[in-house]
Amino acid sequence: MPAQTPYTSGSFQLINLSYIEQISNGDKAFEKEIVQIFVEQIPQDLALLKKHFAAGDFNKVKQSAHYMLPSISILGLETKLKAELEALEALESAYKVLKRHIETIDQVCNTARAEAIELLHSYA
């Protein structure tokens, strides 16, 4: 595998690099750092979200959903998860619906994380 395969923004299914690229202005070290933080942080964020939901602690669910927004936005996921996160912040939907939202968020974030790991390989 070539040492520095340049990725192209369009080559991933889920994640979108336009936000990172806009901020980084070509600084690959920054891009790598932030993708790394995403990869490390997302599993913890998801675990907390699910834990609070299972415990019925909806105040904390709301906080968690809000907390995750910058994390998912960094890889352009906010459009895909906007409805779900907003519903979790508003807490107006039925329990079943909220549960489904959590599952969606979990799924999307995990797929994104896998792609992010792949992305990390492409940085030197």
Place this chain on the structure above:
Amino acid sequence: MNCLIVDDNKIARTTLKKLISLDPSLVLVDECSNATEAYVKILEQSIDLLFLDIEMPGMTGMELAQSLGQKRPLIIFTTSNRDYAADAFDLDVIDFITKPVTTVRFLQSIDKAREFRKTKILPADLIEEDFIFIRDSGTVRRLQLDNILYLEAQGDYVKIYVASQFYNIHTTLKSVEEKLPASVFLRVHRSFIINVSKIDTLEGGTLIINKSLVPVSDAYRAALNKRMQIL
């Protein structure tokens, strides 16, 4: 300007750190993941500009801002919720940036901060409402600020001039001055406050506003010139 980032999310902090590095006049002193830590840092160090998340566990960003007193730094809130704008009324808040923060939006807010440091005028479009309520002989009336041309003190009353009429309200000029946004309404004379956006001409020491003459006294001339930034 010395900057401090306060946000419980590491990705948000790292992004802001990168943005701050884009501007050579900004120095990032530190980053904090909670308001309590930030409070201590602000007391210990000279911080000019705070990038403050509002919703954090424990002390919120708003509570931190409110606890800082007179010597508080300038504040740029990074949040997703503009509903907090009303709470921020007294606080020298320069801007509310919604997340995810874009480069353009960030640079705009830095410009606003710089502008404020120079002119001490807060951005007018941020937290101020565009109307006031006045008591007009028994009726409480809403006045759009944009319709007010100027105000004149007369004895125990203040006359508020709008397009084709005026309202007489029983109050002092000073007390009205406190309620009007300083970026738009400027005292030009012991008895006059004007709406800067309604000035037609300034000749010698006299303003013409909607064909009325409003005097500018020596004491206020410098402030008026500064505000008008005449080319």
